[in-house]
Amino acid sequence: MGLFDRSSVGHESAPISVVVERGPIAFFAETIGETNPIHSDTEAARSAGYPDVMAPPTYPVVLEMAAAKEGERKEQTPILELIAADMRYLLHGTENYEYLGSIFAGDTVEVVSRVKGFSDAKGGQLEIAHLEMEIRHADRGVLAITHRDLIHRLSAKVTS
Template sequence: MGIFDRSAKGHITPVIEITIERGALIFFAETIGETNPVHLDTRAARAADHPDILAPATYAVVVGTLAGQKAKRRGQPDILELINGDLRVLLHGAEDYTYHGPLYAGDTVQVENEITGFSDPKGGKLEIAHITTRISHPERGLLVEANRALIHRLS
């Protein structure tokens, strides 16, 4: 039918721990043009009742990427390997995030990915892999849930 390995449905990757480093977080905030001091300065963040620098919402993408890189260094297959993603025809589809709690500098979070399913729109001209990434804190629970679609263009 398609290229994706449908037997990967339901696979959950091993949890990877990532520590959110203050310097990397500040660099990211500056790079995206963030000007709110709670994302750039510890004193400002604490004055606003945060325990440390608050990560911008889009930093969840970085955390997911760092987890994927760490897993790869450990010899674990990445999502593309698990689903048999073919970069010659792979497209990035929709992506949405649900935020349950903030990420802070100094947090050590756990990241896992689940291959939640596959679909075949456009009369089989496309196939889509549906991936859910969860970022959790051991004390504060689930912080971010990201759903994304990876698409193979088949014709």
């Protein structure tokens, strides 16, 4: 028997608004080794035709964390708690991003998380939670969709 709460399939969080800020974008870009100045220098971004610095491609993970924090302040159950993720056995699986538009400093975006489903692998030794996060802008629509799999390694579970 798995650890994930499979009754959470189909859950969609209420939209959480997040303001995209220039400083955190520049810090994230530096942290991941991104050297293109459109991610850290306002003048360079505007010279390239953008309204402000552009978030690097994997920046949605930062927005997801910000939305989770804001959701907790609004007393929303965090997605990891909702699916009953047990950190003692949790592994990070695949993660991919679908980009439909750019994210810029100054944007206010809405973040929605969804529990898409669960599956099993390796003869029941692994259970996988399939999660999705959508980032959308009021005027520009959906900007990014993140697909992420989290894994419980059940073969490591300690029995009492």
